[in-house]
Amino acid sequence: MLFFINFKTYDESTGKNAAELIRTIEKKFSGNSSMIVVLNPLDSMIDTTLQKYIQTAEPLAAGPFTGHVPIGVVRKYNYSGVMLNHSECRISTDKIGESVAMASNLGLKSLVCADGLEKIKEVMPFKPDFIAYEPPELIGGNISVSTAKPGIIEEAVKLLKGTKSKLIVGAGIKNKLDVRMSRKLGAEGILVSSGVVKSPEPIKVIVEMMEEVV
């Protein structure tokens, strides 16, 4: 199972605070291939021994693209993957397809977010490495996707069975029971943000949840 921590753009997880949080996570999980941090493009210069993905990028090569985040330059910052179409940063289906293809050509993994089964069906043909099911209404809340949507997770598992894409689930995941339930339902990873980043004791929460990441 994989544990993605989306740093989003919280005060607690950007700039200096992002670097500090990463150093804390590294102390415990450096070299652990299940642990992946998902950083805002603003924090691209933070180097880490952890695997890191970028929160969004566009299907562009290096070039004259002021203010854009071209997939073509992402590798320079030691990212190993690109997250695409998060609910807070949606892009068109065409762009998802182009981005997954470009990322794959450059040896980057792709994690495509989907808000439901229809979207999962739509992006499956692009063969991303991961599809993250995240119901938007549960993001940042206290009820986890595994508690509120077990049936949809099971359906998504069936849909992705035998394909290249692994199912990740996210939204409202806060403790090890949520992780255990996600795993039992067949998810191959979790995507967490506020449960870790906004916690007064992030590393305690991570360590606890990681016990279930097997």
Ligand code: G3P
């Ligand atoms: O990408 C992760 C995310 O949207 C879930 O957020 O705060 O519910 O863990 P949160």
